[in-house]
Amino acid sequence: MSADDNIIEFRQRDPDDAVSAVRRKPRECMHRQVWCDDSLAHLTCKACGVAVNPTWWLARFATDWDRYRRQVEDKKKQLAVVAAKLDDAKRELRSVEAKLKRRKAKL
Numbered sequence: 001m002s003a004d005d006n007i008i009e010f011r012q013r014d015p016d017d018a019v020s021a022v023r024r025k026p027r028e029c030m031h032r033q034v035w036c037d038d039s040l041a042h043l044t045c046k047a048c049g050v051a052v053n054p055t056w057w058l059a060r061f062a063t064d065w066d067r068y069r070r071q072v073e074d075k076k077k078q079l080a081v082v083a084a085k086l087d088d089a090k091r092e093l094r095s096v097e098a099k100l101k102r103r104k105a106k107l
Contacts, residue, residue: 031057 029048034057036043043052 031060 029045029050031045031047031050031052033046034043034052035046041054043054043057044050045052
């Protein structure tokens with residue numbers, strides 16, 4: 001075993017993936033967008049530059065995704081209710097227009 005066996009090669013990061021500017025303080029940041037280094041299994045927040053625990057981030061991402069999915073389903077249900085009310089209002093408008101047309105015809 002030689003001394004060269006303990007040497008780790010570091011790759012230069014792509015400038016597009018590097019954290020370009022620190023915009024938020026780490027305590028205020030939600031760490032929503034992260035840069036992932038696959039070789040080291042390491043996450044870095046793009047907004048504040050802090051190292052983020054991958055397990056914590058994945059659990060949080062899954063929880064947030066589930067909440068967003070439920071919100072979309074709720075909005076779809078609300079939209080269906082509003083669409084039904086709109087259909088009823090259109091039907092009532094056509095009925096009133098037909099009655100008005102019949103009354104005008106009688107005059």
